[in-house]
Amino acid sequence: MTLQASTSSPAPDAPDPVARGPIETVSVDIKGAPYEIHVGPDLLASAGERIAPLLKTPRVIVVTDETIAPLHLAKLQASLAAGGIEQDAIVLPPGEQTKSFGQLTDLVNALLDRKVERSTTLIALGGGVIGDLVGFAAAITLRGLPFVQIPTTLLAQVDSSVGGKTGINTAHGKNLVGAFHQPVLVLADTKTLDTLPDRELKAGYAEVVKYGLLGDRAFFDWLEEFGEAVLAGDEKARTTAIVKSCEAKAGVVSRDEKEAGERALLNLGHTFAHAYEAECAYSGLLLHGEAVAIGMVNAFDLSRALDLCAEADVAAARGHLHRVGLPVTPPPINGKAMDPERLMHHMAGDKKVSGGKIGFILARGIGEAFQSRDVPPEAVRDVLTKAVAAKVI
Numbered sequence: 001m002t003l004q005a006s007t008s009s010p011a012p013d014a015p016d017p018v019a020r021g022p023i024e025t026v027s028v029d030i031k032g033a034p035y036e037i038h039v040g041p042d043l044l045a046s047a048g049e050r051i052a053p054l055l056k057t058p059r060v061i062v063v064t065d066e067t068i069a070p071l072h073l074a075k076l077q078a079s080l081a082a083g084g085i086e087q088d089a090i091v092l093p094p095g096e097q098t099k100s101f102g103q104l105t106d107l108v109n110a111l112l113d114r115k116v117e118r119s120t121t122l123i124a125l126g127g128g129v130i131g132d133l134v135g136f137a138a139a140i141t142l143r144g145l146p147f148v149q150i151p152t153t154l155l156a157q158v159d160s161s162v163g164g165k166t167g168i169n170t171a172h173g174k175n176l177v178g179a180f181h182q183p184v185l186v187l188a189d190t191k192t193l194d195t196l197p198d199r200e201l202k203a204g205y206a207e208v209v210k211y212g213l214l215g216d217r218a219f220f221d222w223l224e225e226f227g228e229a230v231l232a233g234d235e236k237a238r239t240t241a242i243v244k245s246c247e248a249k250a251g252v253v254s255r256d257e258k259e260a261g262e263r264a265l266l267n268l269g270h271t272f273a274h275a276y277e278a279e280c281a282y283s284g285l286l287l288h289g290e291a292v293a294i295g296m297v298n299a300f301d302l303s304r305a306l307d308l309c310a311e312a313d314v315a316a317a318r319g320h321l322h323r324v325g326l327p328v329t330p331p332p333i334n335g336k337a338m339d340p341e342r343l344m345h346h347m348a349g350d351k352k353v354s355g356g357k358i359g360f361i362l363a364r365g366i367g368e369a370f371q372s373r374d375v376p377p378e379a380v381r382d383v384l385t386k387a388v389a390a391k392v393i
Contacts, residue, residue, distance in 0.1 A: 024243045028162065028250040030257050033182040037162060037246050039239055043189035044075045044150070048083025051148055054184050056119035059086040060148075061111060063134045064125040067094040068152055071195050076125060076150065088114055092130070096282040099129050099168045101177075107137045111145075121146045121184070127153035127200075128160035128288065132178070135166030139181035149186040153196060154204025155289050157188040158211075158245035163253040163263075169282060173349050174274045180258050188246070190238050202325050203289025205231055206296070208241050211248040213296060213317055214268045217367030219244055220320075227324055264371045267352065268361040269295030272384075275346035276330050279338050285331060293326040294387070302375070302383045303362045313365045329390040340384040344377070 023040035038050065052058065060080060064073055069091045080087050090110050092098055111122075122145055124134035131149050138147035149161035167178020193201060205227070212220030222244075223230070229237040249266065256263040272295030273288070280286045300314040322328050330338050352359040357373040358380075364370070 022239075024239060026243060026246045026250050028182075029254045030164075030182055033164075035182060035184050035186065037186040037188060037250065039157070039188045039190065039242050039246065041189065041191045041235060041239075043187045044072060044192070045079055047076055047150065047187055048079040048081070048085055050187060051080070051121075051123075051185060052083040052085060054146075054148075055085065055121055056146065057117070058084055059119075060088075060121045060123050061114060061116060062087060062089045062123045062125055063092065063107065063130060063137075064089065065092045065094040065098065065130055068126045068130070072125060072152060072192060076123075092133075094129075095284075096129055096169070096288075099133050101168060101170070104133060104137060104168055107133065108141050111137065111141050116141065116145065118142050118145060121148060123148045123150060124161075124183075125150045125152065126156070127151065128156045131156050131161050132166050132175070133168060135164070135181050135183070136168060136178050139166055139179040144181070146184045147181075149183045151186070151188055152192040154193055154201055154242075155207050156204070157190075157193075157242050158204065159207040159249065159266075161186050161188070162246055162249045163266075164257065173278055173346065173351065174282070176351050182257075188242055190235065190242065193238065194233065198325075200287065200289075201231060203287040203293075205324060206289040206293040206321065206326055208245050209317075209321060210266075210268050210292065210296060211245050213300075213363065213366055214265050214361065214369035215367055216244075216248065217365075219248075220316075220366050224316075224320060227320065231324060264352065264359060265361055265369050267359075268363075268369055269293070269297075269299050271295065271347055271350055271352065271358060271360055272298040272343075274350060275343040276338070278346040279342060280331075280333065285333065286327075290327050293321045294328060294330055297321065297328045298383050298387055299361055300363055301387070302360065302379060303364070305379050305383060306362065306375070309363050309365045309368075313363070316366060327392070329392050330388055331392055337388040340381055340388060343384050343388075344381060347380070 026037040122138045124131045138145040151157045151161040164180045164182035166181050167175045170176050226237045230241045269292045273291035276291045297318050300317045303309045304314045318328050360375050
């Protein structure tokens with residue numbers, strides 16, 4: 001059976017929709033390493049058929065975590081078996097703490113214990129933590145193994161599974177050790193989102209909003225109308241949002257794979273977000289997407305303070321994120337507001353620092369982001385001071 005995206009006409013009730021059928025395909029045209037992103041429902045059931053033609057040998061190692069395994073591993077394994085693919089599975093602990101040197105070492109040793117060869121393909125089944133860790137293990141084991149991303153969270157489907165950024169966290173900060181290593185295929189099964197807790201779904205939605213805020217006002221306007229349908233589980237709206245996000249990221253990554261320029265725009269809000277996450281010790285107090293939501297508000301606040309954008313744009317960005325249930329102010333820790341000076345210290349250790357200057361993504365308006373290293377520290381400090389003092393909403 002040939003697997004293709006449907007070409008049926010879009011429904012008339014969505015303005016300028018992207019999704020055209022049950023399964024959509026987005027191409028990532030990276031020189032020397034092109035691949036496809038398949039988006040749609042029940043892709044786990046056809047995973048074996050989709051993956052088999054890409055394998056150098058019919059053997060894979062599936063890596064997942066203890067939360068995802070009971071939900072989706074059996075269905076994936078059945079599909080792989082139906083495709084005649086030999087398989088093994090490794091199940092890791094869940095949570096951001098799994099993105100560590102210790103877990104990386106354990107995973108690489110587990111792969112070597114299974115006598116993987118350079119033709120053995122790894123499959124990352126899970127959210128961004130699993131995708132980042134497995135991708136990094138694939139990059140360094142035997143100097144490079146092919147791997148497939150099967151993201152099961154909204155955040156991973158629209159962001160971390162696309163573009164080949166892999167890595168782990170250290171005591172010095174988030175994602176400071178890693179490699180660019182592109183997958184050979186991404187399968188974004190929208191049905192896996194039905195098993196997500198509401199909080200995690202909303203956290204992933206922050207990355208969807210990011211694409212509208214940084215470069216596509218029309219998409220932001222579409223989200224203003226249909227964002228709540230995306231979160232409520234409307235299949236068409238959900239597929240549209242994921243495809244549009246993947247197309248945006250694929251276009252940027254294809255032009256700037258290793259973040260020499262344009263790709264930095266995808267970090268809108270992330271300089272602030274990573275500082276908040278570090279201050280929370282990468283705990284459940286603040287999910288990555290929640291930190292990004294707050295960080296994007298901060299980025300627009302900073303842009304307004306520098307007279308770059310109108311207050312109406314700041315209010316629109318903040319209002320949309322708040323309306324869908326995302327935080328727009330940083331939470332206190334043990335009842336105390338975060339310390340702006342500690343947050344500034346975290347920012348100084350960010351991997352995007354160059355020449356001692358912190359890189360920020362600013363905006364001239366919604367859909368008009370740009371990168372700058374000429375941001376006065378006192379302006380950043382003022383934004384942080386007001387953010388941590390604001391009433392938590």
